[in-house]
Amino acid sequence: xPAASPRGAGRWPKLWLLAAAAVGPALxxxxxxxxxxxxxxPPQSDVDQWGAELIGAGAGLAHRLGLDAHLSxxxxxxxxxxxxxxxAEAVASRAPPSTEQRLPMVYLHVxxxxxxxMCKMARAQNASRPGDADCATHDDWxxxxxxxxxxDFDNTCSRRVKEIQENGWTFLEIERWVDxxxxxxxxxxxxxxxxxxxxxxxxxxxxQSQMYANMQSWASVRAWLAEGESWPTPYNYLHSHIPFDxxxxxxxxxxxxxxxxxxxxxxxxxxxxxxxxxxxxxxxTTEDLLTQLSQLTAITGWRPATKAQAGSVxxxxxxxxxxxRLATDECRxxxxxxxxxxxxxxxxxxxxxxxxxxxQVAKQKTDALL
Numbered sequence: 001x002p003a004a005s006p007r008g009a010g011r012w013p014k015l016w017l018l019a020a021a022a023v024g025p026a027l028x029x030x031x032x033x034x035x036x037x038x039x040x041x042p043p044q045s046d047v048d049q050w051g052a053e054l055i056g057a058g059a060g061l062a063h064r065l066g067l068d069a070h071l072s073x074x075x076x077x078x079x080x081x082x083x084x085x086x087x088a089e090a091v092a093s094r095a096p097p098s099t100e101q102r103l104p105m106v107y108l109h110v111x112x113x114x115x116x117x118m119c120k121m122a123r124a125q126n127a128s129r130p131g132d133a134d135c136a137t138h139d140d141w142x143x144x145x146x147x148x149x150x151x152d153f154d155n156t157c158s159r160r161v162k163e164i165q166e167n168g169w170t171f172l173e174i175e176r177w178v179d180x181x182x183x184x185x186x187x188x189x190x191x192x193x194x195x196x197x198x199x200x201x202x203x204x205x206x207x208q209s210q211m212y213a214n215m216q217s218w219a220s221v222r223a224w225l226a227e228g229e230s231w232p233t234p235y236n237y238l239h240s241h242i243p244f245d246x247x248x249x250x251x252x253x254x255x256x257x258x259x260x261x262x263x264x265x266x267x268x269x270x271x272x273x274x275x276x277x278x279x280x281x282x283x284x285t286t287e288d289l290l291t292q293l294s295q296l297t298a299i300t301g302w303r304p305a306t307k308a309q310a311g312s313v314x315x316x317x318x319x320x321x322x323x324x325r326l327a328t329d330e331c332r333x334x335x336x337x338x339x340x341x342x343x344x345x346x347x348x349x350x351x352x353x354x355x356x357x358x359x360q361v362a363k364q365k366t367d368a369l370l
Contacts, residue, residue, distance in 0.1 A: 061083070061290055065117075065121075067079070067114075067117065067289070070114055070116075070117050071114075071201075071205070071286060072205055072208075072209075074205070075201065075202070075205055075286045075287070078286070078287045078288075079286060079287060079288055079289045079290050079291075080290070082287060082288040082290075082291060083288075083290045083291055084288075084291040087291055087294060087366070087369070087370060088290070088291055088293070088294050088297075090369075090370065091294040091297050091298055091369050092294070092297055092303060094298075096297075096300075096301025097298075097299070097300070097301055102170070102195075102299075102300060102301075103193065103194050103195050104164050104169055104170050104171065104172065104193075104194050104195070105127075105170065105171045105172075105194065105195045105196075105197060105296075105299070105300060106172055106173070106174060106188075106190075106194045106195065106196050106197070107135070107171070107172070107173040107174070107196075107197050107198070108173075108174055108178055108196060108197070108198040108251065108280070109134060109136070109173040109174060109175040110175075110198070110200070110206070110247060110248060110251050111142055111175065111206075111210060111238065111243060111247075112201070112206050112209040112210045112213060113198075113199050113200065113201050113206055114199045114201070114286070114289075115134050115135075115173055115175055116133065116134055118135070118173065118199070119133065119134050119135035119173060121302070122135055122171040125300075125302045125303075127170045127171040128167070128168050128169050128170050128171070129169055129170070129171040129172055130167075130169065130172055134173055134175055135171060135172055135173045136172060136173045136174065136175050137163070137172070139155075140172070140173065140174045140175060140176060140188075141175050141176065142175040142176055142238060143235075144176050144235060145235045145236070146234060146235065147234070148233075148234060151179050151187070151234060151255075152186075155179060155186065155187060155188065156185060156186050156187075157185055157186070157187075157190035157192075157193055158185070160188075160190060160193070160194075161190070161193050164193075164194075170300075174188055176234075176235070177234060177237075177250070177251065177254070177255070177258045177259075178251055178252070178254055179254055179255055180252070180253075180254035180255075180256075180276060181254075187254075189254075191279065195281040195282070195299055195300075196279075196280045196281055196282075197280060197281060197282035197283070197284070197295070197296065197299075198277070198280055198282075198283055198284070199284045199285070199286065199289065200248055200283075200284070200285050200286070200354075200355055200358045201285070201286045201355075202286070202287075202355060203246075203247070203248060203348045203351040203352055203355055204336075204341070204344060204345065204348070204352075205286075206247070207221075207243070207244055207247075207336065207344060207348070208335070208336045210243055210244075211334045211335070211336060212319035212331065212334050212335075213319075214238065214239070215334055216239065216334060217333055217334055218335075218336055218337055218340050220239075221244050221344075222340070222343070224239075224240050224241040224244065224262070225241050225244060225245060225262045225343075225347055226262070227240075227241055227261070227262060228261055228262065228263075229261055230259050230260050230261045230264070231259040232259075234255075234259070237259070241261075241262040242258070242259070244344070244347065244348070245262045245263070245265065245347050245348065246265040246269075246270075246347075246348055246349075246350045246351040246354075247348075247351060248273070248351045248354050248355065248358075249265050249269055249270055249273040249350050249351055249354055250265065250269075251273075252272070252273035252274075252276040252277055252354075253265075253269045253272050253273050253276070254276075256269065256272065257269040257272075262347070263347075265350055266350075267350070269350070270350045270353060270354060273354055274354065274357050277354070277357070277358060277361055278361055281295075281299060282295040282296055282299060282365065283295075283358060283361045283362045283365055284362050285355070285358050285359050285362050287359060288359075288362065288363070288366075291366060292362050292363075292365075292366045294366060294369055295362075295365055295366055295369065298369050319331035319334060
């Protein structure tokens with residue numbers, strides 16, 4: 001069998017669902033994957049057959065991991081088409097790092113970027129973690145209402161290390177804004193004490209997912225983007241311009257730019273975000289997530305879990321990806337209309353550039369495992 005190519009499966013875009021039946025559980029009717037039909041033309045050669053098997057393996061794995069309940073069909077199809085099974089199996093065949101070599105993992109959970117799914121994966125691996133549904137303490141979740149004084153004086157690496165050690169945690173998430181400070185003493189960035197990882201989605205997909213999840217209409221988002229003031233507090237920004245104006249750049253930039261006014265993010269902020277992204281121990285994008293999960297295998301020894309272990313937990317159950325409810329009037333009210341796409345892309349042009357850069361970083365980190 002030829003070596004798997006991360007792009008090689010793209011020649012068989014209609015074959016993977018049929019092959020998935022042979023490698024994983026049947027897909028539920030109405031799922032994000034079920035819109036694909038059986039192949040119009042059966043494989044005509046050994047190469048085509050191998051391609052169908054490769055795509056089927058990726059589709060089965062994506063479904064067993066519950067990713068099809070969190071992501072759009074477009075995202076799932078991309079990760080299936082890019083799946084490099086040979087690389088993943090090569091990394092998984094190695095001896096896992098010893099427990100003594102493992103630092104606790106901190107996942108930077110940008111809202112609607114697979115943080116709940118990562119928490120379920122941590123549970124499936126029997127990782128010790130905070131008891132919240134998103135594996136975050138109430139200091140670190142998206143609804144935390146901490147003052148600037150708390151961030152300036154109480155949010156220190158020593159506090160976090162003490163909390164981790166007292167509870168024996170090996171995994172935790174930060175879903176609120178991330179206070180990057182470079183002295184390894186203050187803030188959330190403590191690289192000597194923890195591994196840091198992050199998953200990025202296409203910014204347009206993430207924004208649409210948030211609109212569905214938090215029932216935010218385009219009229220509301222458009223009004224927020226028109227406001228010209230910086231956000232005054234380090235909390236309650238989920239219903240503001242911040243998540244819809246270069247949210248990934250803001251997150252990686254930290255307090256330097258996270259709360260700036262709409263349109264206030266600059267190329268200098270983008271370059272800072274790129275630098276911070278490169279410093280993370282594992283970087284993954286949904287476009288090739290199935291392959292890039294090997295980074296976590298190499299760092300922690302984690303293995304992909306079955307769907308029964310890491311099944312889907314979706315906050316936006318009324319308008320969840322992979323359900324027929326997206327076509328209802330209730331869900332259509334929170335859809336991003338085609339007429340708004342240009343404005344949203346313009347508002348997030350630096351995030352789109354960061355995402356392209358993230359794909360390169362994620363590939364480099366994954367290829368380095370070989």
